[in-house]
Amino acid sequence: MRQPKWWQDAVVYQIYPRSFYDSNADGMGDLAGITAKLDYIASLGVDIVWSCPFFVSPWADGGYDVADYRSIDPAFGTMADFEAMIEGIHARGMRFMMDFVGNHTSDEHPWFQAALQDKNSPYHDYYIFRPGKNGAEPSNWASIFGGSAWEYVPHLDEYYLHLFAKKQPDLNWENPAVVQEVIDILRFWADKGVDGYRLDAINYLYKDPDFPDVEPMPGSRYGFATEHYANKPRINDHFRALHDAVFGPRGLTTVAEVAYLDEKVAREYADPARGELDALYPFDLLNVDQDGYDKFSPRPLDLVQLKAALAHWQQMMQDHGWLALFLGNHDQPRAVSRFGDEGEFRARSAKMLANAMYFLRGTPYLYQGEELGMTNPHYTSLSQFRDVEALNALAEGLARGESEAHWLKLLNDRSRDGGRAPFSWNSAPNAGFTTGKPWMDPCANAGEINAAAEEDDPDSVLNFYRKLIRVRKGRPAVLFGKTEFLLPEDPDLMVYTRTDEAEALLSVNNFSSLSRTFALPDAFLGAELLLSNCGDLKIRDGVVTLRPWEGFTLLTH
Ligand code: TEU
Numbered sequence: 001m002r003q004p005k006w007w008q009d010a011v012v013y014q015i016y017p018r019s020f021y022d023s024n025a026d027g028m029g030d031l032a033g034i035t036a037k038l039d040y041i042a043s044l045g046v047d048i049v050w051s052c053p054f055f056v057s058p059w060a061d062g063g064y065d066v067a068d069y070r071s072i073d074p075a076f077g078t079m080a081d082f083e084a085m086i087e088g089i090h091a092r093g094m095r096f097m098m099d100f101v102g103n104h105t106s107d108e109h110p111w112f113q114a115a116l117q118d119k120n121s122p123y124h125d126y127y128i129f130r131p132g133k134n135g136a137e138p139s140n141w142a143s144i145f146g147g148s149a150w151e152y153v154p155h156l157d158e159y160y161l162h163l164f165a166k167k168q169p170d171l172n173w174e175n176p177a178v179v180q181e182v183i184d185i186l187r188f189w190a191d192k193g194v195d196g197y198r199l200d201a202i203n204y205l206y207k208d209p210d211f212p213d214v215e216p217m218p219g220s221r222y223g224f225a226t227e228h229y230a231n232k233p234r235i236n237d238h239f240r241a242l243h244d245a246v247f248g249p250r251g252l253t254t255v256a257e258v259a260y261l262d263e264k265v266a267r268e269y270a271d272p273a274r275g276e277l278d279a280l281y282p283f284d285l286l287n288v289d290q291d292g293y294d295k296f297s298p299r300p301l302d303l304v305q306l307k308a309a310l311a312h313w314q315q316m317m318q319d320h321g322w323l324a325l326f327l328g329n330h331d332q333p334r335a336v337s338r339f340g341d342e343g344e345f346r347a348r349s350a351k352m353l354a355n356a357m358y359f360l361r362g363t364p365y366l367y368q369g370e371e372l373g374m375t376n377p378h379y380t381s382l383s384q385f386r387d388v389e390a391l392n393a394l395a396e397g398l399a400r401g402e403s404e405a406h407w408l409k410l411l412n413d414r415s416r417d418g419g420r421a422p423f424s425w426n427s428a429p430n431a432g433f434t435t436g437k438p439w440m441d442p443c444a445n446a447g448e449i450n451a452a453a454e455e456d457d458p459d460s461v462l463n464f465y466r467k468l469i470r471v472r473k474g475r476p477a478v479l480f481g482k483t484e485f486l487l488p489e490d491p492d493l494m495v496y497t498r499t500d501e502a503e504a505l506l507s508v509n510n511f512s513s514l515s516r517t518f519a520l521p522d523a524f525l526g527a528e529l530l531l532s533n534c535g536d537l538k539i540r541d542g543v544v545t546l547r548p549w550e551g552f553t554l555l556t557h
Pocket residue numbers: 061062064065101144164200201257283295330331389416
């Protein structure tokens with residue numbers, strides 16, 4: 001068999017640190033809290049820990065607005081806490097992946113503060129400033145978080161570009177000094193022992209310098225300009241520069257958070273022969289239950305579309321690099337609430353979703369709480385939401401005259417806060433997350449759905465994940481097998497095979513509350529039941545009767 005790289009035969013555990021575990025009763029999760037829970041994390045069988053940012057930040061975008069790349073935010077602890085955490089991760093045989101936010105800084109970063117002081121400051125050219133056009137913004141580009149992507153600075157009589165929040169000015173990667181700063185920061189953390197980087201919004205680094213106007217969105221002056229800032233040809237030069245200076249020589253792995261990729265570009269980025277990036281994390285894969293770019297215009301899940309997207313990525317990357325597999329993260333509502341059944345079949349459907357994803361080709365990314373089948377928090381008041389994207393969208397919706405009740409449901413179902421509520425550790429007050437006042441309210445159901453309760457239950461979602469992670473490890477068919485989707489047009493069943501020289505797998509998953517039948521392909525008659533969320537198969541004459549939300553995987557040699 002081909003030998004996998006260490007990051008290929010791996011499962012990543014993703015932590016949103018402010019909501020994971022609070023060690024000092026200030027209501028916010030912290031690095032010492034992660035260290036305190038490392039035995040739990042290791043017990044899952046995961047190989048890599050990735051934490052979202054914990055650097056000094058005014059927290060305008062959940063820590064993705066960095067004001068000092070080399071310091072731990074005091075709310076998260078100290079550099080000594082970081083060192084203890086990474087030591088504890090390594091001592092348990094795991095590795096640490098750092099989140100690096102390179103597209104933008106906080107507006108409170110000293111570079112931006114200097115840039116604002118003086119047009120002639122060298123730091124002014126660290127960012128993207130432009131004069132206005134006809135008394136308005138330089139272009140009608142929309143910010144990803146709503147409104148214009150340009151902010152006016154009266155005393156400079158210029159606008160600066162911010163693809164995200166206005167407190168997140170975009171860096172100017174065409175300035176070699178910026179690239180050198182980034183290299184120095186990446187080396188700084190490599191010296192402290194990080195094993196890899198998750199590169200945030202990394203395919204947006206190069207912007208069309210002409211900033212052409214784009215087609216406005218309905219009812220707005222602004223339009224999405226992704227074609228002018230995503231995947232522009234110069235981006236490969238930036239990737240190669242970082243690879244040659246840091247990732248390659250230090251032996252660090254990289255996963256690039258990317259979007260809007262076509263086949264050619266996707267293959268280039270992660271092609272091992274090109275020396276750019278190791279793996280892609282295409283975040284737009286989950287835009288399958290919304291209207292275009294607008295996550296607050298939800299649509300029912302179209303499983304046929306999701307399968308087509310997954311099949312496309314599997315086929316595209318088959319021999320051209322590596323893929324991250326995920327159904328949730330800190331930017332998404334909870335997977336079980338969104339794609340499963342968070343009521344009667346919560347546990348079973350949460351297990352099915354894992355079974356459906358983890359036998360595909362790629363590295364699974366397990367987002368904290370998913371291993372418990374945590375649901376969206378079901379807040380009862382709009383004041384419980386925290387995220388900038390949610391609050392901006394809410395303000396715009398209310399200004400259009402839409403009702404608060406409508407937005408309470410929308411934010412509960414769709415906002416990023418869905419995945420950011422505190423981790424449910426046990427049935428103590430505040431879900432055992434903090435003994436102080438939590439920065440975000442815990443899930444309404446934390447009393448019943450929590451790690452302590454699931455620890456003791458052999459049939460829990462938690463113990464299913466442990467088994468799943470164990471059985472997929474080192475399997476040649478999982479690692480390198482060819483992926484083929486069966487029944488692509490079936491609206492409820494997701495079925496695929498993974499075929500390698502020595503073995504083959506069949507993963508069968510029922511995404512519905514109804515019973516369904518499925519005739520096993522001949523090659524899998526009499527195959528070994530590798531994993532099942534119902535314990536056994538109801539099979540007669542080669543036809544399986546699938547219970548609601550049933551998922552299983554067969555193995556044959
Ligand atoms: O996300 C990249 C990104 O483009 C997101 O804006 C995504 O479209 C959005 O979250 C969907 O609602 C990364 C981080 O994962 C995210 O948390 C940050 O807000 C963003 O970059 C800016 O750093």
